[in-house]
Amino acid sequence: RIVHITKTWFNLARKQTYIFTDGDDDELNRTTDGHLINTHCGAGNGREHLGCKMGTEYEAYLASGKKWWCRFDDDNYVNPPRLLELIKRFNWTKDVYIGKLSVPGFSTSYHGKQYNYRFAHGGAGCCISRPLAWKMKPWCGREAIVKTQMEASMNDDCALGFIITALLGVDITLTDLFHSHHENLAVLDPNTFPKQVSLCWSNDNKVDLKNLKTKSKVFDIKEDPSRFYSVHCLAYPKTDFCK
Template sequence: MAGRKLVKSVRTLIIIGYCSFMVQQREVTCGFLKAGLNLPLSRFNKNYVTLDDIFIGVKTTRHYEQTRLPLIMQTWYQLAKKQIWFFTDKDDPLNQKLTNGHMVNTKCKASYEYKNLCCKTGVEYDYFLKTNKKWFCHFDDDNYVNVPHLLTVLNRYNYDDYWYLGQTSMDTPTTIEKHNSLFTFRFGTGGAGICITRNLAVKMSPFVIGGRLMAVCEYLGSGDDVTLGFIIEILLHTKLTVMPEFHSHLENMGLLNPNTFKEQVSFSYELETKNVINVPGFSKDYDRTRFLSLHCFLFPHFNLCRPQQNWNTRSELVNKDINRLISVNRTRLCKKLPSVL
């Protein structure tokens, strides 16, 4: 009897060991093993990355240090404080302290001319290369980034390969003519965010490092995102992988289905045209960009989300209290009137 138990135990160990090996090789899915150990299969992948493997650069400017930056720091910055770096155009002691030294004065001008945008992106790129991170992701200061899902998406791609991830802003490829030659390519719009593997970033270095990106921008007469697309697709022959989870304000944000928000990576807004997402939460007067509401929709455990109902109904509650006091005082006055008369 003892011998049979021993044989069964050995057989079970062999099966589990073999199944673990096959899972690690990505050959099979052992349902009982996954359920029993409660381990995500992606972690068995040797190319699995964590948040510490990602460098997130956010391009901003002195013009938005009191508006867009506080909104980011109040929301999605809280999800990746060590990974997010802000690239601006002035010294900012307050935000430098709030971000634990993650504010970088690029010394670039604050205007939106393409060469100044290229200047900042070039500095972002140089900072990334100084790290040992496996992914370089760039976003703008009018983006909200769903950091956990960004990590999920990046783990679909082998960081050892040459990956260029982003969302196009046009239905057709871009065409640029230089020296009687036509160059047709696609590029990931910076307003939706782009992600590049380290190996691809290193391969780009002859055209980007140390201010060279600005030179290519001036040669093309184009912005940073277009120029990056030219370098990657035309010069390095690596195609853009279009990411439907990345979104910019060039899209109609109101068409995004709230039921899919957890599966999206980036969101944006444009207040002038009232191009914002439809999401329940704070009042539209209090949360014009809808990013506070989005943050609480995705991550309701944050402190900022707890008084949400009070913010939404504050005026109603105040009016109710005022009306109640008026009613009570009126009743008291009516009771005293007969005796006065």
């Protein structure tokens, strides 16, 4: 998956993009100009491992001094210029949480109290403004978010939404420009892809490029199983491998 990212959208935001993983990879670290971060959280997919990784991302963001924390999974194609256009619509000095729901909402018990909350699905990505990120600190550090997850019985992306919408009382700002594998990606109009911020993929759920109205280069499915190369050529046809 990471090869498709480093050959496409990563190059549009090399200075701002960091890749968090669970091992060392000298070649990938060189390719990304030293932007590979080994979380040392372990390779498991349990709540403890994934929460540790999320907490590591969070702490790295706070240390960066940047205005926005925008995070995406490795099955996302991201369009950085469109992402920038989106977040510029909002005042980063305010508490802002941008994303897309997978389900309307959840309820959970935490410290003996029942809470309703909403969360931005991790498979589509989300953005959090800096003031809001700082307010999340009691529940969201590398160790703290795992503790929050365990006590509230939820996954890492749920925990972000729980902290923000339930504990801090900040509602999610919804956008239709983020897309996860929880929706049928094949029904999306491929001619709108250059306007989207993120597009997810999986082996059994991916975008369909058959109805393109342009002469953009479309790669064979075996060469481009994620469709990232083809989507990138649609949005940025002057890229070398698209000519």
